Amino acid sequence: xxxSETSTTRWLTAEEQHAWRSFARAARLLFAQLDHxxxxxxxxxxxxxxxxxxxxxxxxxxxxxxxxxxxTLSSPSRITHAxxxxxxxxWVSRSSxxxxxxxxxxxxxxxxxxxxxxxxxxxxxxxxxxxxxxxxAQDIADLRRISEAVLSRxxxxxxxxxxCPTALVAAVEDCPPE
Amino acid sequence: xxxSETSTTRWLTAEEQHAWRSFARAARLLFAQLDHxxxxxxxxxxxxxxxxxxxxxxxxxxxxxxxxxxxTLSSPSRITHAxxxxxxxxWVSRSSxxxxxxxxxxxxxxxxxxxxxxxxxxxxxxxxxxxxxxxxAQDIADLRRISEAVLSRxxxxxxxxxxCPTALVAAVEDCPPE
DNA sequence: CAGCAACAGTTGAACGTTCAAAAAAGGGAC
DNA sequence: GTCCCTTTTTTGAACGTTCAACTGTTGCTG
Numbered sequence: 287x288x289x290s291e292t293s294t295t296r297w298l299t300a301e302e303q304h305a306w307r308s309f310a311r312a313a314r315l316l317f318a319q320l321d322h323x324x325x326x327x328x329x330x331x332x333x334x335x336x337x338x339x340x341x342x343x344x345x346x347x348x349x350x351x352x353x354x355x356x357x358t359l360s361s362p363s364r365i366t367h368a369x370x371x372x373x374x375x376x377w378v379s380r381s382s383x384x385x386x387x388x389x390x391x392x393x394x395x396x397x398x399x400x401x402x403x404x405x406x407x408x409x410x411x412x413x414x415x416x417x418x419x420x421x422x423a424q425d426i427a428d429l430r431r432i433s434e435a436v437l438s439r440x441x442x443x444x445x446x447x448x449x450c451p452t453a454l455v456a457a458v459e460d461c462p463p464e
Numbered sequence: 465x466x467x468s469e470t471s472t473t474r475w476l477t478a479e480e481q482h483a484w485r486s487f488a489r490a491a492r493l494l495f496a497q498l499d500h501x502x503x504x505x506x507x508x509x510x511x512x513x514x515x516x517x518x519x520x521x522x523x524x525x526x527x528x529x530x531x532x533x534x535x536t537l538s539s540p541s542r543i544t545h546a547x548x549x550x551x552x553x554x555w556v557s558r559s560s561x562x563x564x565x566x567x568x569x570x571x572x573x574x575x576x577x578x579x580x581x582x583x584x585x586x587x588x589x590x591x592x593x594x595x596x597x598x599x600x601a602q603d604i605a606d607l608r609r610i611s612e613a614v615l616s617r618x619x620x621x622x623x624x625x626x627x628c629p630t631a632l633v634a635a636v637e638d639c640p641p642e
Numbered sequence: 643c644a645g646c647a648a649c650a651g652t653t654g655a656a657c658g659t660t661c662a663a664a665a666a667a668g669g670g671a672c
Numbered sequence: 673g674t675c676c677c678t679t680t681t682t683t684g685a686a687c688g689t690t691c692a693a694c695t696g697t698t699g700c701t702g
Contacts, residue, residue, distance in 0.1 A: 295584075295585040295588055295589065296588070296589075296592060297588060298588065298591070298592075298596065301601075301604060301605070301608075302596050302604060304608055305604045305605070305607050305608035305611070306591065306595070306596070308607075308608050308611035308612050308615065309607050309608070309611040310495075311537070311611070311615060312610075312611040312612070312614040312615045312618070313491045313495070313611075314537060315537060315614075315615065315618045315619075316614060316618065317488075317491070318537070319618060319619070331657080331658070332658075333658085333659095350680085351680075351681065351682095352679090352680065352681085359489070359492060359493060359496070360659085361659080361660070361661085362680075362681060362682085363659080363660070363661075363681085363682080363683085364658085364659060364660075365681090366681065366682055366683085367658070367659075367682095368658080368659090370682095371658085383680095386667080386668075386679095386680080387666085387667060387668085388666065388667045388668070388679070388680045388681070389667095389680065389681080390680085390681070406473075407473040410473055410474070410475060410476065411473065411474075413476070413484065414474060414476075415617070416614070416617060416618060417484070417614060417617075418476065418480050418484070420613050420614060420616070420617040421610065421613060421614075423479075425606075425609075425610050425613065426479060426480060426483045427479070427483070428603075428606040428610060429483050429486075429487050429610055430479075430482055430483035430486050430487070431603075432490075432599060432603050432606060432607055433483070433486035433487040433489070433490040433491075434486050434490070435598050435599060435603065436490040436493075436494060436594070436595060436598060436599075437486065437489060437490045437493065438598070439593070439594060439595075439598040440490070440493045440494065440497060440594060441493075441497070509687080509688070510688075511688085511689095528650085529650075529651065529652095530649090530650065530651085538689085539689080539690070539691085540650070540651060540652085541651085541652080541653085541689080541690070541691075542688085542689060542690075543651090544651065544652055544653085545652095545653095545688070545689075546688085546689090548652095549688090561650095564649095564650080564697080564698075565696085565697060565698085566649070566650045566651070566696065566697045566698070567650060567651080567697095568650085568651070
């Protein structure tokens with residue numbers, strides 16, 4: 287049977303097709319490039335930077351495994367493994383949660399803070415070079431609007447974060463001096 | 465040393481930061497969701513759908529490994545492994561390249577064509593539900609414009625395609641009946 | 643027609659994510 | 673206080689990508 291006989295699928299128009307393919311290609315290339323840069327410059331595995339940023343921004347430089355999983359849209363299992371690697375690197379330490387004996391806190395160490403501070407400037411430069419500086423203020427606003435529209439239609443707490451690793455930008459300029 | 469003392473890094477403005485984080489979050493969630501849907505509905509590994517689409521659109525339903533690598537922005541090694549899995553599934557067969565004894569052609573089999581035709585309608589529905597139908601015509605146009613601006617600033621043939629798997633939409637409605 | 647750099651593709655190990663299963667603790671209901 | 677369901681986290685195997693060799697072919701240079 288051919289599709290056209292049995293389905294009423296609303297295929298994409300040429301416009302939609304073009305937009306989607308361009309978007310998919312751009313996003314893939316962008317994320318891959320940023321991860322590659324981050325790995326090259328700072329030796330950070332995909333996603334590690336994001337975890338460090340989240341911890342650096344958190345109240346006591348610490349977050350529960352659960353919170354890390356939700357913030358990064360990834361599975362608890364991934365967090366366990368990823369934090370384990372950061373612990374091995376000395377960038378994070380574990381601390382048992384005082385209020386819930388099941389829980390664990392991941393705490394950013396001074397070494398982790400330093401590694402993040404060292405990596406951030408180059409990361410921001412790359413992000414500007416690959417994305418921000420090529421866009422007008424209007425583009426930025428459009429991108430945000432469209433992204434938020436997409437987010438509003440996606441499963442609120444979709445536990446899904448593939449390789450698509452992406453890095454946040456740390457507010458390291460506010461970090462206490464070492 | 466603190467960053468602020470030694471660097472002239474142009475940090476992101478609040479607007480840029482918001483746009484970037486929304487974009488990154490939306491793109492990640494979107495791609496992950498689409499891959500998850502595709503894996504659930506059609507049993508296709510991340511990226512498999514894209515390879516099948518490319519082959520279906522190609523002249524003789526066949527492309528060289530090299531061409532697949534370039535079109536998917538991925539490494540030759542990934543193509544070798546990925547095509548190997550598709551061959552095991554019976555969706556693709558290998559054929560030696562007549563014009564270049566080093567080369568190999570990946571050829572979409574009838575089974576592969578059927579699998580793609582079966583998967584495409586649901587994939588398009590998901591893509592519409594998660595992305596297209598939530599956007600206005602203006603949004604679509606903006607998304608395309610911004611994506612192309614980003615692409616124009618990225619390394620032309622950046623051999624980089626992380627997990628960020630993304631699927632194209634097949635033009636399966638034009639496929640010959642089986 | 644050697645010699646040799648570049649190209650096309652494969653191989654296998656290392657790495658990170660996903661998945662299913664399990665251990666351990668919280669929070670109610672009775 | 674005990675049963676039971678839920679939540680939090682870990683574990684180890686399976687899977688896919690990346691990376692660094694490696695094989696074989698092309699095509700250019702002298």
